[in-house]
Amino acid sequence: MTAPIRDAAVDRAAADGALRRVPTQSRARAKVDRALDAAESLLEREGLAAITLPRVAVEADVSVGALYQYLPDRDSILAVLSAEYHARHEALMDDLVARLSDGDSPDPIGAVLSAFTALYREQSGTRALRDALEGTAYPRLSRGHKDRMVAKVHTLLAAHSLVGPAGPDHTARTVFFAADALMHEAFTEDPSGAPALLAELDALLRAYLTR
Secondary structure (H helix, E strand, C coil), rough: CCCCCCCHHHHHHHHHCCCCCCCCCCCHHHHHHHHHHHHHHHHHHHCHCCCCCCHHHHHHCCCCHHHHCCCCCCCHHHHHHHHHHHHHHHHHHHHHHHHHCCCCCCHHHHHHHHHHHHHHCCCCCHHHHHHHHHHCCCHHHHHHHHHHHHHHHHHHHHHCCCCCCCCCCHHHHHHHHHHHHHHHHHHHHHHCCCCHHHHHHHHHHHHHHHH
């Protein structure tokens, strides 16, 4: 099992934006970080039902009282994990757009797929979190993220003249949702990423974007 990554600045900023209250002391911050590590690990091992404040507190070796003002219930825990999950993906896409938008990159499709394959492979807890967020109780946590990702995909496609810069984002939306679904399915089938599905995703995107 891959340990959650919680030292990155992107995670810290995302968590602070979603916490019920932001810890101001280092000891309180450390307890919240341990709780979020524990929650992500529980979600991966046991699923959504395991995410309760008492269970997370026990797993993190922190008292319920010490966490309640920051993470009072399941929804608040999932909101923070969701914010971190989305921030990781958006930060990676921002980096790819910055590096690949000069129009001279020989294979932007391959570069994007390779980067997200690595992210899924290295952070296996993201798959369990995505499953939880796709449940009917939590659609509000992912809608904004998907719209932002579509906009980033559109920017990259426009840089390579695969869509018009000011046109509708139907192509970018199709690319993002197809890639998101098939990438998730590939890693659900095989924790390392089902090679056949990843190859089909690559072929699908290339055929669609060069039609």
